[in-house]
Amino acid sequence: MSRIAIVVALEREVRPLIKQWRASEKESGGRQFRFFEKDEFVLVCGGIGAEAARRAAEAVIAIYAPALICSAGFAGALDPNLKVGDIVQPRHVVNAGDGSKVDLGSGEGVLVTFGQVATPEQKARLRDSFGATAVDMEAAAVARAAEARGVRFAVVKVISDEFDFAFPSMERFVDSNGRFLEGRFAWFAALRPWLWPQVWRLARNGSRASRALCDWLRKMNAESTAITSRVRAMEEVNRR
DSSP: OOSSEEEEHHHHHHHHHHHHSSSEEEEETTTEHHHHHHHTTTEEEEOOHHHHHHHHHHHHHHHOOSEEEEEEEEEEEEETOOTTTOOOOOEEEEEETTOEEEEOSSSSSEEESSSSSOOHHHHHHHHHHOOSSSSEEEEHHHHHHHHHHHHHEEEEEEEEEEOOOOOOOOOBBTTTTSSSEEEEEEEEHHHHHHGGHHHHHHHHHHHHHHHHHHHHHHHHHHHHHHHHHHHHHHHHHHHH
């Protein structure tokens, strides 16, 4: 069994990390999920949005019974001082929909989960309403799934868009399963040359954020694997 399960929205957020990991397809709740495994980690890309994240979290808990489940991935900055590539480990996660809050026991600041990609105006309102420093679309749903099944919960997010970054609504490019429709988005952007600088910035920011997140997760995996090896060695000594 894997000790740590990670739920992210899209493979592109963690592609540098998982390209050498063992991949497998498994069914849970009538849906197919693709899992990536290495050492103490199992990772699932559930899709964009709260419902997709909840389903993925429930699936990885049911199949792998992890000791801890972590919501990881991209987030938007609500604090103007946060820059692309900055790692965020909040103390609290707030659901903007119902105001419910999870205290993680450590970390700093507030991450708010919102139902759509936030515009700069919405970011300002979320910051003022919840005292939040960053916004995502999945963490609160993963937290709720973890709480319902008695699994420890953690969050690590990386800033992929800064406070002032603006882009047209992306909801039309996400299907009912939370998959990002890249072909539809590419066609939409290709017909609107005035969006090309923003598309280029979005791609550049995503690449930088992905590298930073993957570097952090590699260190986390190495530390977890080392701790587990020491514990197993001690257990082996005690059995002798």
